[in-house]
Amino acid sequence: QVQLVESGGGWVQAGGSLRLSCAASGRPFKAYGMGWFRQAPGKGRECVVAISRSGEYTNYADFVKGRFTISTDNAKNTVYLQMNSLKPDDTAVYYCAASRQYYSPRTYDYDYWGQGTQVTVSS
Numbered sequence: 001q002v003q004l005v006e007s008g009g010g011w012v013q014a015g016g017s018l019r020l021s022c023a024a025s026g027r028p029f030k031a032y033g034m035g036w037f038r039q040a041p042g043k044g045r046e047c048v049v050a051i052s053r054s055g056e057y058t059n060y061a062d063f064v065k066g067r068f069t070i071s072t073d074n075a076k077n078t079v080y081l082q083m084n085s086l087k088p089d090d091t092a093v094y095y096c097a098a099s100r101q102y103y104s105p106r107t108y109d110y111d112y113w114g115q116g117t118q119v120t121v122s123s
Contacts, residue, residue, distance in 0.1 A: 002026040009117030020081040022096030033103030038092035047105035
């Protein structure tokens with residue numbers, strides 16, 4: 001199995017940037033499809049982006065296309081989410097997740113979750 005720890009959240013003004021990190025311990029994250037999800041107060045958890053085991057395929061939600069970028073560092077066993085042009089609607093707790101099956105936008109396809117990191121964007 002794998003343990004996931006997110007970091008990098010915080011407060012930022014609209015138009016600003018943040019980079020989230022997800023450090024994986026245990027099995028290398030390359031054994032899993034990985035995803036970043038978010039959950040705003042009173043709303044369900046939604047997929048921001050998913051990436052395949054090889055890193056060759058990604059699936060971005062329409063609401064972040066052109067603004068967010070997922071990347072990986074195999075040596076550090078870490079997945080990143082670079083978030084640019086942030087909007088108040090991006091305010092949420094952001095979670096990193098790993099799937100033993102494949103990368104997917106569906107929460108129920110993921111087996112392991114981090115504890116989440118808060119992102120707050122002020123207008």
